[in-house]
Amino acid sequence: MAHGRPAKRRRLTPPIDDSKASETVKASDLFARAADWDLEQEYEQRSRQKKTKEPTRLPIKNAQGNLQQTQAPQQNEDEDSDSFLGSGTDDDEPAGQSTPPTDHEQAQPQIPVKQQLLSAKEEIARLATLMNEDSEEHASSFKKLAALSTSESPVAVQKLVLAAQAAVYKDNIPGYRIRSYKDEEMGSKISKDVRKTRQYEHALVTGYQSYVKQLSSLAKNKKVSAEHASLRSVAINCSCTLLLSVPHFNFRTELLNVLVHELATREQTTDFHKCITTLEQFFTNDEDGAPSLEAVSLLTKMLKAKDYRVREEVLNTFFHLRLLSELAPPGTTTNSESNDISKIHGRKVKKEKSQHVTKKNRKLLKERKAVEKDMAEASALVNHEERDKLQSETLKLVFVTYFRVLKARVPGLMGAVLEGLARYAHLINQDLFGDLLEALREIVGQAGEASRDELDLEDGENDEIVRDEKTARNLTRESLLATQTAFTLLSGQDASKAASSMNLDLSFFTANTYRSLYPLSLDADIEFGPKSLRLPDPHASRSENAARMKVNISTPILLLTRVLASILLTPSSPPPTLTALAFFKRLLSISLQLPEKSSLAVLSLLGKVADKHARKIEALWYSDERKGDGVFKAASESIEGTNVLSVGSGVWEMEILKMHFCPSVRQAVGKVEAVVRDLHR
Structure with missing residues (x-):
């Protein structure tokens, strides 16, 4: 075959004579001339060479940053040929072998992340605009918005879609819960408007449920790479936002589970x-x-499953509960009030005879009550009786948790539990007073033994062990909290009656408080909480420093003043004369060592004691009124062993405090002394 011969164009119709070109060929004549068609000659004269075209497109940069040449898709030149005709060259390759792909035949490059992010933003803006215009008309936008990101999408796109969905649902969720509709309800004969509303609510609930499941799966998957850790943080933030924005809506339990799982x-x-x-x-x-x-x-449930091995901040969240703090508004009548109103001068008012009501009127009254009930629910009125009942159940769960931690002696949670018991002690049932006081007495006794052991230690290794235990539990603060809880238990009760009927004796806590005054005055961190520092740790992370600088518990000086006020200023159980004198004398002594603000707090308390028990403490100023024998022992650990009414007691500390560098301290000392001297005159 001569390649130089020009390729003969294939004809779809048989050749016709020039003389008969103008004549119309019949169908029968067309098939009769089929034998004259030279198909083999035309196929033989066809060119066997492939035509390669130069690339006509500019190179692009792929995701790895390398330049890559692309080529427009080539059209098949043999599209017009029959399927059974080959288009191979003279050097046909054997079957089963293929030519290796060239650079131009590689897969199409992926779309850059910036381009995908820009496209997602535009689509989110479009869908959000449609839902703002008419959310019921474009109910399918919830599903379209969720379909913008998949597991194969870039992390930036996934985070954008998650945040956008949270904002969209936050704006479109109504102020009431939506029940799920059954298939027969969706297919029932209803009006057009009702059907449209049901379809919108069904689409909203279905899309929101899928979104919450996605957030839960992302938040609970902790074994992720560093790239997907930010996606997990976005999922947790979206859950927190929805829980605060729409706590009344469906699937609240799933959102709470996300937070509880993270708090574990x-x-x-x-x-x-x-x-x-x-x-x-x-x-x-x-x-x-x-x-x-x-x-x-x-x-x-989570705390019990974790055996209460959690951080202290988890229990501190109970301090923000509104437990039985909101009473019924004034003017509302209860059952007891209604019973009192129905009595006049000790006689019950006869109830009016019930009038006969027809069947039609009874039906109307029933419908009216149903409407009033729906209106009350729609207006979101708070039922105070129901709320108090729910808060009582919440309080039971809180106390059960506190008692279990108290029994287990969990080191990191004892402070939070004791502070919670001190705060809600007036709500505890009297039947639990005896067992609770016994547990508190054990805690105080353990703190006293640990402090004495620390003073007697001589071995450095044992010293480190006790120091580590004290740091983990802070026994001094636990002792103050336990004492405060013990006195608070009887603060809202009839103390004398409760103590006599249940044999409650608080003298142990009073003696321990008196014994611990000197060590507390020498504590350098008496004005700082256990989680606070004067300066942040430069080697710690930012989150750790933020947690340590956040003071969410009482300081030792604040706890001490509360305990002293319970001992010395309780109206129902005034202290004996010897107890008032011993505490007043020792508090004056520790005021010399305390910092400025702590000294002011103690002197303010002494001013209240002098105003209320001036007759009991005036013997400290006037020696002729003292009737004690022996010598004053300031270092004694018991109130009776101090011998405060003997020679050498006095109030010589006040003369030193009058020369204090702080003017407020000097002024507070003058007020205390003026109260006693005015009474003596």
Whole structure:
């Protein structure tokens, strides 16, 4: 075959004579001339060479940053040929072997992340605009918005879509719960408007459920790479936002589970503190009581499953509960009030005879009550009786948790539990007073033994062991909290009656407080909480420093003043004369060593004691009124062993305090002395 011969164009119709070109060929004549078609000759004269075209497109940069040449898709030149005709060359390759792909035949490059992010932003803006215009008309936008990101999408796109969905659902969720519709309800004969509303609510609930499941799966997957760790943080933040924005809506339990699962960890991360802050605000904003009960129930189950090995901040969230602090508004009548109103001069008022009501009127009254009930639910009125009942159940769960931690002696949670018991002690049932006081007495006794052992230690290794134990539990603070709880138990009760009927004796706590005054005055951190520092640790992370600088518990001096006020200023149980004198003398002595603010707090307390028990303490100023024998022993650990009414007691500390560098301290000392001298005159 001569390649120089020009290729003969293939004809689809048989050749026709020039003389008969103008004549119309019949169909029968067309098939009769088929034998004259020269198909083999035409195929033989076809060119066997492939035509390669130069690339006509500019090179692009792929995701790895390398330049790559692309080529426009080539059109098949043999599209017009029959399927059974080959288009190979003279050097046909054997079957089963293929030519290796060239650079131009590689797969198409992926779309850059910036381009995908820009496209996602544009689509999110479009869908959000449609839902703002008419959300019921574009109910399918919830599903379209969720479909913008998949597991194969870049992390930046996934984070953008998650945040956008949270904002969209936050704006479109109504102020009421939506029940799930059954298939027969969706297919029933209803009006067009009702059907449209049901379809919108069904799309909203379905899309929101899928979104919450996605957030839960992302938040609970902790074994992720560093790239996907930020995606997990975004999922937790979206859960916190939805829980605070729409706590009344469906799937609240799933969102709470996300927070509780994060609180189970013992690491101080940014997500952990975000969940703590969200839960505290969630408790503060709750006006119904049911959301708080659900959250506390989940927390208590998690604490029990973890054997109470969690961080102290988790229990500190209970301080933000609105437990029985909101009473019924004034003017509302209860059952007892209604019974009192129905009595006039000791006689019950006869009830009016019930009038006969027709069947039609009874039906109307029933419908009216149903409408009033729906209106009350729609207006979101708080039922105070129901709220108090829910808060009582919440309080039971909190106390059960406190008692279990108290029994287990968990080192990191004892301070939070004792502070919680001191805060809610007036709500504890009297039947539990005896067991609780016994447990508190053991804690105080353990703290006293640990302090004496620390003073007697001589071995450096044992010294480190005791120091580590004290740092873990802070026994001094536990002792103060236990004493405060013991006195608070009887603060809202009839102390004399309760003590006599249940044999409650608080003298042990009074003696321990008197014994610990000197060591507390020498504590350099008496004005700082256990989680606070004067300066942040430069080697610690930012989240750890933020947690340590956040003081969320009482300082030792504040706890001490509360305990002293319970001992010396309780109206129902005034202290004996010897107790008042011994405490007044020792408090004056420790005021010389305390810092400025602590000294002012103690002197303010002494001013109240002098104003209330001036007759009992005036013997310290006037020696002729003292009737004690022996010598004053300032270092004695017992009130009776101090011998405060003997020679050498006096109030010589006040003369030194009058020369204090702080003018406020000098002024406070003058007020205390003026109260006693005015009474003596």
